[in-house]
Amino acid sequence: MLNTLTSPHEYPGKLFVVEGVDGSGKTTQIALLAKWLSAAGHRVFLTEWNSSALVKAATRAGKKKNALTPMTFSLLHATDFADRLLYKIVPPLKAGMIVLADRYAYTAFSRDVARGVDRQWVRDLYSFAVKPDLALYFRVPIEVSIERLMARRVKLKFYEAGLDMGWSTNPVESFRLFQGKVIEEYDRLVDEYGLQVLNAAATITEQQHLVRQLVARELESSDEAVVATV
Amino acid sequence: MKQSSPQSDARRMDAGQPGAYYGHGLPYLPLGDYPGKIIAIEGTDGVGRSTQIQMLREWLEVRGYGVTETGWTRSALMQPTIDIAKASNTLNKLTFVLLYATDFADRLEKEVIPALKAGFIVLSDRYIYTAIARAAVRGVDRAWLRSLYGFAIAPHQVFYLKVDVDTLTQRVLESRGMDYWESGMDMKNADDIYDSFRTYQNKLLREYAAMAHEFQFHVIDARRRVDIIQEELRRKVEVFLASSP
Numbered sequence: 001m002l003n004t005l006t007s008p009h010e011y012p013g014k015l016f017v018v019e020g021v022d023g024s025g026k027t028t029q030i031a032l033l034a035k036w037l038s039a040a041g042h043r044v045f046l047t048e049w050n051s052s053a054l055v056k057a058a059t060r061a062g063k064k065k066n067a068l069t070p071m072t073f074s075l076l077h078a079t080d081f082a083d084r085l086l087y088k089i090v091p092p093l094k095a096g097m098i099v100l101a102d103r104y105a106y107t108a109f110s111r112d113v114a115r116g117v118d119r120q121w122v123r124d125l126y127s128f129a130v131k132p133d134l135a136l137y138f139r140v141p142i143e144v145s146i147e148r149l150m151a152r153r154v155k156l157k158f159y160e161a162g163l164d165m166g167w168s169t170n171p172v173e174s175f176r177l178f179q180g181k182v183i184e185e186y187d188r189l190v191d192e193y194g195l196q197v198l199n200a201a202a203t204i205t206e207q208q209h210l211v212r213q214l215v216a217r218e219l220e221s222s223d224e225a226v227v228a229t230v
Numbered sequence: 231m232k233q234s235s236p237q238s239d240a241r242r243m244d245a246g247q248p249g250a251y252y253g254h255g256l257p258y259l260p261l262g263d264y265p266g267k268i269i270a271i272e273g274t275d276g277v278g279r280s281t282q283i284q285m286l287r288e289w290l291e292v293r294g295y296g297v298t299e300t301g302w303t304r305s306a307l308m309q310p311t312i313d314i315a316k317a318s319n320t321l322n323k324l325t326f327v328l329l330y331a332t333d334f335a336d337r338l339e340k341e342v343i344p345a346l347k348a349g350f351i352v353l354s355d356r357y358i359y360t361a362i363a364r365a366a367v368r369g370v371d372r373a374w375l376r377s378l379y380g381f382a383i384a385p386h387q388v389f390y391l392k393v394d395v396d397t398l399t400q401r402v403l404e405s406r407g408m409d410y411w412e413s414g415m416d417m418k419n420a421d422d423i424y425d426s427f428r429t430y431q432n433k434l435l436r437e438y439a440a441m442a443h444e445f446q447f448h449v450i451d452a453r454r455r456v457d458i459i460q461e462e463l464r465r466k467v468e469v470f471l472a473s474s475p
Contacts, residue, residue: 069336
């Protein structure tokens with residue numbers, strides 16, 4: 001089987017992704033990164049997990065009726081991803097732009113497996129994805145993420161809290177159990193897919209400083225490669 | 231790995247055995263030794279599958295078997311989405327494959343497995359093979375497709391209604407005519423729908439032929455009269471049912 005997720009892409013653009021559970025602060029970090037890159041004159045395109053119109057309709061219908069099983073949940077998200085990959089991610093990469101993805105295939109690898117989908121199956125499923133140039137994993141203890149979500153008075157969503165699994169009827173307790181498993185799966189991915197781990201319990205500014213360092217290094221290394229081939 | 235495994239005492243079956251998952255399956259839904267059976271009727275569009283299924287159902291019910299039917303894109307979850315997708319013509323081949331797989335998964339978990347547990351004969355109007363054939367001729371990786379459908383349960387019997395392109399062309403023109411998808415117009419093989427239909431269906435037939443051995447199809451010559459085909463199907467189903475508990 002062809003596996004593009006594990007071999008470097010040859011597009012002139014760059015793909016940077018952020019990963020982590022809800023409340024890890026990854027969305028804040030990617031927004032700050034986008035600001036910095038744009039200010040430096042880069043063309044940036046931002047894409048989110050689960051955002052294509054077609055699949056949104058199906059996911060909404062499924063969620064409303066609590067009708068999604070772990071498998072259909074997994075397949076729907078893969079459908080959405082395939083759609084975005086072709087229409088939203090690959091074109092800017094071909095145009096030499098920087099694509100920032102808020103969640104990527106690794107979200108499926110951790111979330112779907114936490115729901116009981118086969119670990120190897122879901123990896124094979126996403127083997128058509130483009131390998132990111134940098135994947136940042138914001139690791140956070142489950143208690144910290146719950147604290148943050150509670151402080152923002154975020155209403156925990158049905159699937160995000162893993163309420164579909166029926167492990168607990170209490171949303172916070174369900175979130176703790178489910179996202180706890182998600183974190184275990186993320187941790188497996190670090191070595192397997194070379195995720196760059198960041199301590200998401202640190203301050204926003206500290207984290208962003210590190211993020212920018214890592215991204216700058218990635219951009220420089222490719223500039224050097226260009227110079228070297230000239 | 232600590233997965234919930236409610237039926238650890240259930241008899242484990244080998245992958246690819248009738249009634250077992252083809253591949254990795256659904257770890258959260260281990261299969262037991264269910265009394266129900268899956269009988270799939272495969273074949274390209276216009277080959278007469280639904281007529282045969284209708285007759286087979288009638289015959290089985292007269293003989294006292296509980297029968298339920300399932301068919302492609304009939305899931306409550308996905309049907310509206312697939313219809314929108316087909317109408318808008320914006321989906322790429324991979325997205326289509328995945329939408330169909332979602333539909334299949336939904337029906338498998340909500341219709342097929344419960345029916346197997348309850349002892350029904352599930353007559354499936356097409357199974358995973360048409361989806362695999364259509365995607366493969368559009369250039370989707372064959373190994374990937376097989377891994378994708380590793381969650382499917384191997385049917386107890388698969389009947390492949392085989393027909394040549396000349397016969398098929400005439401049948402389709404006689405009945406409802408050629409449509410965009412059945413003619414593979416999206417593949418841009420030809421501007422003319424007739425030429426496109428023939429090229430596309432020839433490619434599909436080659437895919438089915440390649441799968442016949444791999445998935446142990448009973449190949450049925452579908453160029454013959456409806457009642458003669460039905461007779462052969464009944465004979466084969468009867469032998470199978472007599473030999474299984």
